[in-house]
Structure formats: structure tokens, C-alpha cells
Amino acid sequence: MVNNQFEIVDEKKNRGFMLLVALACFLSNISQLPFFVSAGMTQKLNMPMWIMLLLYIFLKKKIKVFYSTFKIFFAICSVFVLILLSSIVTNNSYFNSSVLQSLILSLFIYCLGTFVGDQFSDKDLKIVSMSYVISATMVAVSIYVEYFAAGFDITSRQYAYASKNSISQIIFTAIVILMFIHFDKFRIFNLLKIVVIIFEVILLMLLKSRATIVGFAICLLYIILGKQFNRKIKYLLAVVVLIGTLVLLMNENLFDMFVGNIMFAGRNASSLDSLTSGRVSIVSEFPALIEGHWLTGIGSLYFECFPLSCILQFGIITGSIIIGIAYLPIIKSLKFDRTNVYSSILVIVCIGYGINSIFEGLAPIGPGVKCYYMWLMYGILFARGIEKYV
Numbered sequence: 001m002v003n004n005q006f007e008i009v010d011e012k013k014n015r016g017f018m019l020l021v022a023l024a025c026f027l028s029n030i031s032q033l034p035f036f037v038s039a040g041m042t043q044k045l046n047m048p049m050w051i052m053l054l055l056y057i058f059l060k061k062k063i064k065v066f067y068s069t070f071k072i073f074f075a076i077c078s079v080f081v082l083i084l085l086s087s088i089v090t091n092n093s094y095f096n097s098s099v100l101q102s103l104i105l106s107l108f109i110y111c112l113g114t115f116v117g118d119q120f121s122d123k124d125l126k127i128v129s130m131s132y133v134i135s136a137t138m139v140a141v142s143i144y145v146e147y148f149a150a151g152f153d154i155t156s157r158q159y160a161y162a163s164k165n166s167i168s169q170i171i172f173t174a175i176v177i178l179m180f181i182h183f184d185k186f187r188i189f190n191l192l193k194i195v196v197i198i199f200e201v202i203l204l205m206l207l208k209s210r211a212t213i214v215g216f217a218i219c220l221l222y223i224i225l226g227k228q229f230n231r232k233i234k235y236l237l238a239v240v241v242l243i244g245t246l247v248l249l250m251n252e253n254l255f256d257m258f259v260g261n262i263m264f265a266g267r268n269a270s271s272l273d274s275l276t277s278g279r280v281s282i283v284s285e286f287p288a289l290i291e292g293h294w295l296t297g298i299g300s301l302y303f304e305c306f307p308l309s310c311i312l313q314f315g316i317i318t319g320s321i322i323i324g325i326a327y328l329p330i331i332k333s334l335k336f337d338r339t340n341v342y343s344s345i346l347v348i349v350c351i352g353y354g355i356n357s358i359f360e361g362l363a364p365i366g367p368g369v370k371c372y373y374m375w376l377m378y379g380i381l382f383a384r385g386i387e388k389y390v
Helices: 015-030 034-038 042-060 067-090 098-119 122-148 164-180 188-207 210-225 231-250 252-263 279-284 286-290 306-314 316-326 328-333 341-359 372-383
Strands: none
Touching (some): 015 042, 015 098, 015 122, 034 122, 042 098, 122 188, 122 341, 164 210, 164 341, 286 306, 306 341, 328 341, 341 372
């Protein structure tokens, strides 16, 4: 357990940086608006702000480099040395892999959090998290209006929104944040957040991102059955899940719609490969692809399962190091004190991203802004601990 993890900090001391972080989160999510995605402007909109944050830190702040961060940098350097040796031996293309690009971006966000995270109060974290929620909700409303409001046949096997997997993870994160954050001074916001949660859950179903839906369901069960979580949240979720399950079981039309059109996505229920959008066939190709290349991998290739993708591209040794780095927030967050709201949010987000990584090739490190909230919050909360720094 991390001791003294959430000590009180001076709320005025770091307000400028906190607002910049909140703005960076806002712009990162806004960059996922359909207009910016179709125009290819996502990185042009969000990356400059993160770079400005780094410059601000170097100019204005005293940077703390934690021993664990130093070890991560050492691991990253080891990865690049091993990849360089593999590229010399095999002539395979490794360095243009999207896994490496996403890993570097995630570590960049994590470092930003650790550099000054110990100066963040819970109030600061609330502002940053609500900036994330507001921008994610704006994107969700835009997608609903553009793709679903005019009418959408939920029985169709075609997905209404092509980038459903990325936006679904962002919506999932916003839902988790709203589940745990409570408003004491402005209680009307508690009613508003329930409306937003309901809307975003419905949109999640319409998007039919089944990996996210499965992960969300497992996270709900984990909160209900897990230890340390706020009892009111646990009991409320238990009641909601129970009522929702009973409604589905008692209403045949709703049950058929949820199972047949959302979870099965209108596919043949007798074919596991069809139900998983061909992932069974993809994963079954792994042994043949990796045969004879266990040590060096085969080079850059997108593969629909993050752990297998790392091993396939970079070999068993280098791939395992990358997997260890990528899953570090998931492993470490389980040791955080979940009586704190933001620690609870982090552990649930980590679990959701971890489950998503089984079905996607870049989670929990990408693509793009899909997973940045986990790395940012992990860096901030980690820095609020007591580990020595160098």
C-alpha cells in the first residue's frame, strides 16, 4: 500500500499549471470531434498543448524524477537497444511500429504527471477530471447528432461510427469519472451527471464497441464485489445492475436487442469467429506468424491483441519488456488506497483499458488520445506518494 498518498497540498501554489493540464485534456478530447477526425487535425489540435506544458514545467517548476520513472527510462532504452540489434540481424522494420509511437507518447504524458503531481490537490484533480468529462460529453453529443439522431438501424451489422473503439474508451472513462465524483455545493450537478451517465451508456450501446461494453460490465462487478470502494456507490450500482438485469430478462424485445443486435452485432451466434469480428481467425494465425521469429519478432505489424502484438512484432524478450511497461499503471494502481475518489477512478479505468487490450492492438497505450487519462492520472497520483526521487 502506498502510504501518505493523498497529503494536503497548497491549492494556490500550482493553479496555473493545473489549468493548463485541464485545457490540454479538453483539447485532446475535442480533437476527437468527427470534423477534426475527418480533417486529420487531431494531433495538430492536442499535441501543441502538451508540448507547451512540458516547456512550462522546465521554465517554471522544479522537476522531480522518481526512481521508478528512472527505471522505466532504463527499460525503454533497453527496448530500443534490443530493437536496434534485431533490425541489424534481420533487416525487419521495427521503428515505425505504432506500438513504439504510442508507448513514447504515453510515457511522455506519465512524466508530465510525475514532474509536478505532488502539487495537485483533490480540488485540482476534480477540475482536470471534469474538463475531461465536459469535453468527452461534447464529442459524444456531436457523434449522436451526426450519426444516430437522424435514425439508425440497430439491427444492422454495419457500425454507424468507424472510430467507435477509440471514442468508446473515452466515453467509458467519462462515465467512470462521473460515477465517483460528487458535488456537495452544487447538488443540481448530481442530477445532471445522472442524465449524462444515462446518455453516455446509451451511446456506448449504440456504438456497439463490444470490447468496451464487456470491460465496463466487468468493472461494475469489480466495484460491487471489490474492497475499499465507497459503500454508497457499491450499493447504488448493485441496485442499478440488478434492476437492469431483471428488466432485460423480463422484456424479450429488449433482451433480443441487447444480446442479438448489440453484443452479437447481428452476427451468426453459432460462429465464435463471426461474433468476435474475425478475431479468432486473427489470433489463430499467431503461432504460424511467430514461428522461427520468437527471439526477434517479425517487425511492424498491427495485430488485434496487444500482448500478442508486442511479442509478434519485437520477439519474446523485447515484447515482454514493452508489455511490462504498458501494464505498469494497471498493476501499480491496484495497490493505491481506493478510499480516495481519484484512486478509485484510476483503478477502474486501468482495469477497463486492460480488458480492452485483449481485443485491440494498442490499448492501454493508444492509439492517439484514447488512453492518455490513465497515464496522466497514474503519474499525478504516483507523485503524491512518498517514493524517493533522484
